[in-house]
Amino acid sequence: MEDNQILELYWQKNEDAIKESNSKYGAYCFKIANNILCNQEDSEECVNDTWLNAWNAIPPQKPKRLRIFLAKITRNLAFNRFNARSAKKRGSGELVLVLDELAECLSSESNVENECETKELGQYIRLFVRTLSERDSNVFVRRYFFTDSVKEISTRYGLTENNIMVILSRIRKKLKIYLIEEGLINE
DSSP states (O other): OOHHHHHHHHHTTOTHHHHHHHHHHHHHHHHHHHHHHOOHHHHHHHHHHHHHHHHHHTTTOOOSOHHHHHHHHHHHHHHHHHHHHHHHSOOOSHHHHHHHHHHHHHOOSSOHHHHSOHHHHHHHHHHHHHHSOHHHHHHHHHHHTSOOOHHHHHHHHTOOHHHHHHHHHHHHHHHHHHHHHTTSSOO
8 A cells, every 4th residue: 555545544544544554664663663672572562652653643744754754753662662671771782882873973071962952953963964975874874763783784785894884983973073063062
């Protein structure tokens, strides 16, 4: 079923919207959640919560790209679940590695959240990503949005894992310089 047909089911509050969303994007959303949570049961719950959140959001929202809309919901739910779980103990998996990698770009003497709203920081990062080459942009998004492992990214783009790590390192350095120039972090 096409996305516009699924969206129409949501608008009509037809429960088939959930069935069709799960059929078309269930595995995709599960992979996003599982990359963050590394736990099948928690990931399945996030995917089920994704359908509920989509049901509650549509209408009034009418996303242009259903796949990305569902990915964002899943990702946010998985991060929330990860944070709740990490409050009890530090988790393992790709998310910890991804956050550690990004910490080097955002670290400064003062707290980034005190200097700028998280939303504003996200907007600057999106602008930065648009300045990258298509390959670098895709690698960055696969790693830091979808939390794909370096191995998965290397396989996807036909590069060595070492090459991907070098690309990511260079992008993080550029991001840090960009954020310093924009006055969002201190050196």
